[in-house]
Amino acid sequence: MIVRCVAIAIAIAIAIAACVRPAEERTLEDLEVGIADDGDGLAIEVEEGAAQVRSIGGGAALLWAQAPVVRATLGAAADTALTLTVENCMPGAELSALASGRPLAVTALGGERPTVCRFSLELPAGEEVALDLAPPDAARVEPFRFAAMGDIQTALPSVGDVFSRINAEPDLRFVISMGDVVEDGRLDQYELLVDKLAELDIPYFSTIGNHELRANLDRWHELFGRYNVHFTFKGVAFSFVDSGNASIDPLVYDWLEDWLADAGDTVHVFGTHYPPIDPVGARAGSFRSRKEAAKLLAMLAGGGVDLTLYGHIHSYYAYSNAGIPAYISGGGGAIPEKLDGIGRHFLVVEADPPGGLGPVGVVRVDPE
Amino acid sequence: MSPSRQVALAVLLAALVCAVRPAAAERPVSKRRRAAAMGAAVFPGVLAHGAGHFVLGEKTVARRLLVGEGIGLGVAAAGAVPLALTGASRHYAAPPIAMVVGGVGMFALSWAADLYGATGAAGPRAPPEAAPVELELGYGYVYDPRFDYRNFAVTAASVELGWFRVAPVAWIALGDDNQRLRLEGAYRLAGDGGMRATGDASHFEIQAAATHHRYPDDGFAVETLEASVAGRLDMARVGDSLAGSFADLSLGIGSELTNYYAPGAGADLGEMLLGRFGYGVAFGCPGGTHGEASIYYDHRRDTFTGGISPGTGPGSGFIGLFGVETRVHLGSRWGVRARFEQGAARVFSLGILTRFGDTP
Numbered sequence: 126m127i128v129r130c131v132a133i134a135i136a137i138a139i140a141i142a143a144c145v146r147p148a149e150e151r152t153l154e155d156l157e158v159g160i161a162d163d164g165d166g167l168a169i170e171v172e173e174g175a176a177q178v179r180s181i182g183g184g185a186a187l188l189w190a191q192a193p194v195v196r197a198t199l200g201a202a203a204d205t206a207l208t209l210t211v212e213n214c215m216p217g218a219e220l221s222a223l224a225s226g227r228p229l230a231v232t233a234l235g236g237e238r239p240t241v242c243r244f245s246l247e248l249p250a251g252e253e254v255a256l257d258l259a260p261p262d263a264a265r266v267e268p269f270r271f272a273a274m275g276d277i278q279t280a281l282p283s284v285g286d287v288f289s290r291i292n293a294e295p296d297l298r299f300v301i302s303m304g305d306v307v308e309d310g311r312l313d314q315y316e317l318l319v320d321k322l323a324e325l326d327i328p329y330f331s332t333i334g335n336h337e338l339r340a341n342l343d344r345w346h347e348l349f350g351r352y353n354v355h356f357t358f359k360g361v362a363f364s365f366v367d368s369g370n371a372s373i374d375p376l377v378y379d380w381l382e383d384w385l386a387d388a389g390d391t392v393h394v395f396g397t398h399y400p401p402i403d404p405v406g407a408r409a410g411s412f413r414s415r416k417e418a419a420k421l422l423a424m425l426a427g428g429g430v431d432l433t434l435y436g437h438i439h440s441y442y443a444y445s446n447a448g449i450p451a452y453i454s455g456g457g458g459a460i461p462e463k464l465d466g467i468g469r470h471f472l473v474v475e476a477d478p479p480g481g482l483g484p485v486g487v488v489r490v491d492p493e
Numbered sequence: 494m495s496p497s498r499q500v501a502l503a504v505l506l507a508a509l510v511c512a513v514r515p516a517a518a519e520r521p522v523s524k525r526r527r528a529a530a531m532g533a534a535v536f537p538g539v540l541a542h543g544a545g546h547f548v549l550g551e552k553t554v555a556r557r558l559l560v561g562e563g564i565g566l567g568v569a570a571a572g573a574v575p576l577a578l579t580g581a582s583r584h585y586a587a588p589p590i591a592m593v594v595g596g597v598g599m600f601a602l603s604w605a606a607d608l609y610g611a612t613g614a615a616g617p618r619a620p621p622e623a624a625p626v627e628l629e630l631g632y633g634y635v636y637d638p639r640f641d642y643r644n645f646a647v648t649a650a651s652v653e654l655g656w657f658r659v660a661p662v663a664w665i666a667l668g669d670d671n672q673r674l675r676l677e678g679a680y681r682l683a684g685d686g687g688m689r690a691t692g693d694a695s696h697f698e699i700q701a702a703a704t705h706h707r708y709p710d711d712g713f714a715v716e717t718l719e720a721s722v723a724g725r726l727d728m729a730r731v732g733d734s735l736a737g738s739f740a741d742l743s744l745g746i747g748s749e750l751t752n753y754y755a756p757g758a759g760a761d762l763g764e765m766l767l768g769r770f771g772y773g774v775a776f777g778c779p780g781g782t783h784g785e786a787s788i789y790y791d792h793r794r795d796t797f798t799g800g801i802s803p804g805t806g807p808g809s810g811f812i813g814l815f816g817v818e819t820r821v822h823l824g825s826r827w828g829v830r831a832r833f834e835q836g837a838a839r840v841f842s843l844g845i846l847t848r849f850g851d852t853p
Contacts (some may be wrong), residue, residue: 129689132523149801161714372837375638406764407587407746409811414799414837415765416715417639417710419751423712426758439580447751448758462580 166202280458
């Protein structure tokens with residue numbers, strides 16, 4: 126009797142149990158980003174899922190870039206005049222195309238705003254065409270600046286104030302976002318987000334936070350692509366991973382291990398939504414497992430990461446974890462932490478490769 | 494907590510309750526009324542605690558449970574309001590969060606009590622009394638896909654020294670390099686145990702613990718120091734219909750030092766809030782097969798288990814673990830203990846207990 130009842134209790138406990146790998150499904154979706162065809166012989170595959178293919182067909186392809194440099198292979202069954210549009214691209218990005226090693230003529234058509242790049246090119250039938258979209262200085266290792274921010278959520282209607290201030294900041298190359306860009310993932314919120322991002326003069330590369338999980342996550346996937354983003358720009362590696370469930374999927378740990386190894390001594394910036402450890406420990410706005418948090422930080426420290434950026438907490442914190450400088454910047458406008466004297470803000474990071482990183486500044490959007 | 498999870502928890506409690514023998518009823522309750530009481534304890538009982546007892550005609554107990562719910566909600570709200578107003582300000586977060594955890598605990602326990610009492614499972618049973626010395630040897634299984642370890646040897650002991658209790662616990666990984674060594678101590682301020690036998694399971698004590706946990710393969714080790722106040726209420730004090738059950742509640746603070754093995758990484762020092770509440774039932778009779786079973790929530794996220802996935806609700810990132818535990822004593826010497834916890838990981842352990850010395 127007792128054994129039976131305990132067995133029942135344990136079985137029910139397992140039934141009510143939360144999943145130990147809640148992000149598995151969407152992590153696997155990352156592997157599908159950037160792969161598409163029109164069913165009529167026109168196909169594209171973007172390396173590393175660096176861009177989502179929003180549409181393809183009728184002699185046109187529309188992509189959303191999630192990295193400063195986008196490389197892809199294209200193939201067409203018949204000679205095709207293609208118009209390629211890449212949104213969220215680096216301003217001034219140039220496209221080169223090689224078919225079986227020989228350059229193809231590419232015509233830049235310009236875009237309606239700085240972050241829209243449009244080109245036309247002729248795809249020869251049956252040949253694999255390698256595309257490379259990048260700003261001219263992408264491979265030059267030299268100082269540059271980028272912005273970082275997180276946690277827009279309910280402040281999405283007024284985030285234009287933040288974006289205007291970012292636009293006013295000189296020489297920023299792109300914005301890194303630590304997630305929570307929408308409040309609860311409704312379609313109208315994503316539509317508004319896309320409208321607002323159009324106000325930015327530089328691209329906005331983002332992972333997700335917990336708020337994107339509140340509704341149909343396919344909306345994020347279809348619009349922006351990867352949840353876990355990694356790229357290298359001007360000698361600095363960036364790894365932004367999905368911790369929307371206050372945890373990182375085991376497969377992402379495998380990827381991160383590779384990214385850390387590939388980066389080697391390169392300057393490396395890591396970001397994720399949840400701080401592994403909340404600087405205010407009793408509050409615990411952090412990873413759901415302190416052991417996982419320690420594992421991640423040990424991994425980042427061992428991998429030579431130079432900077433960690435987090436969101437989730439709607440304020441600004443500067444501290445260190447595992448000896449790595451750490452910043453929490455949740456100043457996108459979501460319900461703010463009070464009594465901190467910060468308000469809406471974003472970070473400006475001075476990258477100074479190959480030596481390291483310069484100062485990280487905080488730019489306030491609202492008057493003090 | 495989602496409605497489906499609330500229902501599942503209710504079913505779980507019912508499953509635990511089925512392990513106890515009902516006492517001879519002082520007042521006969523028809524099957525129909527009993528069923529109505531159990532239904533009422535689920536709904537509207539989840540909103541109005543004591544509804545099950547009200548249907549049974551146990552109005553005094555029903556009122557006490559409703560008051561317990563009110564106190565729980567009040568304390569939780571008193572914590573939640575400043576949290577909301579300050580946006581969980583770094584300056585004032587800890588006390589309000591402790592109030593939320595404690596208040597939610599009170600709320601959950603009064604509901605659990607109504608569910609228990611509505612089943613008619615009450616009886617004059619007490620949880621197993623502590624023995625002067627208890628040893629445990631067992632096996633632990635941890636499923637966390639982020640770590641390589643799975644199987645552990647578990648050894649534990651508990652030694653009563655008057656009002657003091659000392660309890661070392663060791664989890665040693667088999668097939669991986671991971672060891673968790675913990676020393677718990679407690680001083681009983683009031684209630685049963687130690688040199689006293691009051692016949693009432695209620696007690697109140699202060700607890701402290703030190704933990705050393707090594708993760709050499711993952712490049713870090715953690716040292717933890719903590720202190721808590723903990724109490725157990727024999728629910729017979731609330732009403733006869735709750736006899737044979739008990740409620741646990743504890744609150745505390747801890748400090749954690751994480752040492753990283755990577756050169757230059759140093760160490761991080763942090764604090765954590767500790768909070769635990771649980772509801773349990775006793776079964777059997779001392780001398781024969783007897784024991785206790787309980788279901789609990791633990792706010793801590795520094796164990797193998799970690800916290801459950803925060804999901805998408807307002808509790809994102811702030812939730813601890815859920816667990817069930819039972820210990821069964823086969824006479825005065827031998828017994829077994831089983832525990833299952835769900836958080837970021839699933840943790841199961843099963844141990845053989847042996848006890849020495851006379852219970853008080």
